[in-house]
Amino acid sequence: MASDDALAQGQGRKRWFGGRGATRPTEQQGVESDMGPAEPPSKEMSVQTETAPDLQEADDIRVEPEMDLGPTLPAPAPEALASLRARGGEQSDEEVQLPLVISIANQKGGVGKTTTAVNLGAALAELEYRVLVIDLDPQGNATTGMGISHRNVEGSIYDVIMNDTPLDDCVEPTSVKNLFVCPATIDLAGAEIELATLEERETRLRTALGEIPAGVECVIIDCPPSLGLLTLNALTAATSMLIPTQCEYFALEGLSHLLYTHQLVRSRLNPKLEVAGILMTQFDTRTTLSWDVLHEVRRSHPAHVLNTLIPRNVRISEAPSHGKPVIQYDPTSSGAAAYRALAKELLER
Numbered sequence: 001m002a003s004d005d006a007l008a009q010g011q012g013r014k015r016w017f018g019g020r021g022a023t024r025p026t027e028q029q030g031v032e033s034d035m036g037p038a039e040p041p042s043k044e045m046s047v048q049t050e051t052a053p054d055l056q057e058a059d060d061i062r063v064e065p066e067m068d069l070g071p072t073l074p075a076p077a078p079e080a081l082a083s084l085r086a087r088g089g090e091q092s093d094e095e096v097q098l099p100l101v102i103s104i105a106n107q108k109g110g111v112g113k114t115t116t117a118v119n120l121g122a123a124l125a126e127l128e129y130r131v132l133v134i135d136l137d138p139q140g141n142a143t144t145g146m147g148i149s150h151r152n153v154e155g156s157i158y159d160v161i162m163n164d165t166p167l168d169d170c171v172e173p174t175s176v177k178n179l180f181v182c183p184a185t186i187d188l189a190g191a192e193i194e195l196a197t198l199e200e201r202e203t204r205l206r207t208a209l210g211e212i213p214a215g216v217e218c219v220i221i222d223c224p225p226s227l228g229l230l231t232l233n234a235l236t237a238a239t240s241m242l243i244p245t246q247c248e249y250f251a252l253e254g255l256s257h258l259l260y261t262h263q264l265v266r267s268r269l270n271p272k273l274e275v276a277g278i279l280m281t282q283f284d285t286r287t288t289l290s291w292d293v294l295h296e297v298r299r300s301h302p303a304h305v306l307n308t309l310i311p312r313n314v315r316i317s318e319a320p321s322h323g324k325p326v327i328q329y330d331p332t333s334s335g336a337a338a339y340r341a342l343a344k345e346l347l348e349r
Contacts, residue, residue, distance in 0.1 A: 147323030
C-alpha cells in the first residue's frame with residue numbers, strides 16, 4: 001500500500017486529482033547529461049544528438065516523405081464532455097480538452113518500455129503536470145517500480161477492463177507528487193483470452209478512459225511486450241504512440257512491423273493515433289554498435305526518431321529496486337537528465 005506521505009497528496013479516493021490546472025507554456029531549454037565521451041573520444045556529448053553532425057548531415061541519408069499523422073489531440077467524445085462537465089461545472093466545448101494519452105509500445109521485450117513509462121511520468125510530474133500511469137503489462141513492473149505492492153491494491157486495470165470498475169476506484173498515489181498509477185495484478189495475465197470472447201474487445205480501455213479522473217493532464221500506458229489485445233486496446237485508446245528501441249540490431253527487426261500495425265490501427269480503430277517518436281534507449285556512446293544502430297534508424301525513419309537519447313546508466317537500473325523513478329532516486333544522474341529532456345522534447349512536439 002502507498003505510504004502515508006503519498007496518501008497525504010489527496011483527501012480520500014476520488015479526490016486525489018483535484019481540479020484541472022491552467023495550461024502551462026512549454027519550456028524550451030534542453031537538459032544536458034554527463035554520459036561520457038562520444039566519438040571521437042576527445043569530444044563531450046549531451047543527452048541530445050546535436051553533437052553528432054556526422055549523423056545529421058550525412059549525404060547518404062535517405063529522407064522519406066513524412067506521413068500525415070493528423071492533429072495531436074482528438075476531439076472529445078460527447079460522453080466524455082458530459083463527464084468532464086459533471087465534475088468541473090458548466091464549460092463550453094472549446095474549454096474542455098481531454099488529456100494526452102501516450103501508449104508506450106514495442107512487441108520486443110527488454111527495450112525499456114516500463115522504464116520509460118515510469119521515468120517519463122515522473123519527469124512530467126516534476127514539471128507539475130498531473131500524470132496517471134496505467135500498467136497494462138501482466139508482469140506489473142511499472143506498479144512495483146513506483147513502490148506499489150500488487151498484494152495491497154483494492155482494484156487494478158483488470159477490474160477496469162473486464163468488470164467495468166470506474167477507473168478512479170483503482171488509482172493509487174505514489175511517493176512522487178502529481179504522479180499516480182493504475183496498477184496491474186496477476187489477474188491481467190488471463191485478460192487476453194477473456195477479451196477474445198467479448199464484444200468491442202478492442203475498445204474496452206478507450207471506453208474506460210472516457211471517465212478519466214478530474215485533473216489528470218497526461219495518461220501514460222505501459223504496454224506488454226506483444227501485439228495482442230491488450231496492446232491493441234492501448235493503441236485504440238491513445239492519442240500518440242511512443243516506441244522505445246534498444247540500440248541493438250535485434251531490436252530493429254520488429255520496428256517496421258510495429259509502424260505497420262500503427263497504420264492499421266489508424267485506418268480501422270483510431271484515426272487520431274500519431275507516432276510521438278522512436279526513442280533510442282540503452283545508448284552507449286563508447287561503442288560503434290550504438291552509433292551504427294542510431295544511424296540506421298534515422299536513415300529508415302527520419303521523421304520519427306527523437307533527439308533525446310537514453311543512456312546506458314546504472315542509476316536507471318538501480319531505481320526500481322528502491323520503488324522509485326530515477327528522477328527521485330538520483331536526480332543528478334545522467335539517466336534522470338535524459339528523461340527530463342525527453343519530457344520537454346515531447347511537450348515541444
